[in-house]
Amino acid sequence: MNEERLRGLLARVAAGEVRVDEALGALRTLPFEDVGPALVDHHRQIRTGFPEVVFGEGKTPEDTVTVVERLVAAGSPVLVTRASEEMRRRLVARFPGAEVEDDARAVRLNAVAARQGRIAVCSAGTSDRPVAAEAAFTAETFGAEVDRIEDVGVSGLHRLLARLDRIRRADAVVVVAGMEGALPSVVTGLVAAPVIAVPTSIGYGASFGGVAALLAMLNSCAAGLVVVNIDNGFGAGVAATRIARAVAATTSADAAAGESTATAAGTR
Numbered sequence: 732m733n734e735e736r737l738r739g740l741l742a743r744v745a746a747g748e749v750r751v752d753e754a755l756g757a758l759r760t761l762p763f764e765d766v767g768p769a770l771v772d773h774h775r776q777i778r779t780g781f782p783e784v785v786f787g788e789g790k791t792p793e794d795t796v797t798v799v800e801r802l803v804a805a806g807s808p809v810l811v812t813r814a815s816e817e818m819r820r821r822l823v824a825r826f827p828g829a830e831v832e833d834d835a836r837a838v839r840l841n842a843v844a845a846r847q848g849r850i851a852v853c854s855a856g857t858s859d860r861p862v863a864a865e866a867a868f869t870a871e872t873f874g875a876e877v878d879r880i881e882d883v884g885v886s887g888l889h890r891l892l893a894r895l896d897r898i899r900r901a902d903a904v905v906v907v908a909g910m911e912g913a914l915p916s917v918v919t920g921l922v923a924a925p926v927i928a929v930p931t932s933i934g935y936g937a938s939f940g941g942v943a944a945l946l947a948m949l950n951s952c953a954a955g956l957v958v959v960n961i962d963n964g965f966g967a968g969v970a971a972t973r974i975a976r977a978v979a980a981t982t983s984a985d986a987a988a989g990e991s992t993a994t995a996a997g998t999r
Contacts, residue, residue, distance in 0.1 A: 848975025912944025
């Protein structure tokens with residue numbers, strides 16, 4: 732259940748098109764629905780603007796399909812992250828319209844069609860691609876326009892500089908890097924948009940599974956850089972989408988105010 736669907740239902744009740752008992756039945760699964768393996772939070776999109784997302788890791792394919800069926804029935808955008816190959820296969824078999832990205836290990840249905848804001852997702856190396864893909868796939872699912880920029884790590888800084896104009900057009904930037912984790916600091920020093928850093932577990936032994944990159948990002952001297960957990964492309968994608976939505980809403984409100992002022996001036 733999302734806000735648009737709830738408003739439509741209430742409007743139909745007010746117009747006498749839907750009986751109160753029918754509307755009550757439609758709302759019976761709010762705020763959550765017990766489906767056995769999970770308590771599906773149908774109210775989350777109304778509270779936060781984002782639906783509940785299914786974390787596939789640790790779940791059986793059968794349980795995941797059950798949860799997704801209930802989200803689809805509620806008209807919600809659906810995103811399944813960390814989905815195994817078998818889980819992805821089962822979901823596509825059950826929902827032929829599902830979109831799959833193997834790099835991201837993710838599946839989606841009913842993605843938000845309207846584009847709200849622009850995000851750049853930059854990855855330091857091609858080994859960081861799965862985490863960057865998760866961030867990009869997440870942001871696209873929830874309505875952001877995403878520019879994917881790959882293999883621009885600091886060992887060849889000219890590659891980053893050649894794509895700087897694209898990055899600067901973004902309302903928010905996600906930077907994914909392993910090894911020494913230096914790329915987010917460099918990007919933050921070059922752009923005005925908020926930068927969200929994602930350390931990855933890519934690297935040799937002394938990288939400690941991404942801890943070295945995480946600590947480097949947390950200790951960045953680039954003011955304003957924010958950091959999510961190791962390999963958490965999903966979290967970065969949601970955070971960037973929230974920022975992009977806020978920018979888009981402000982831009983739209985400013986444009987509307989400008990048109991109103993121009994119209995008022997024209998009538999004088």
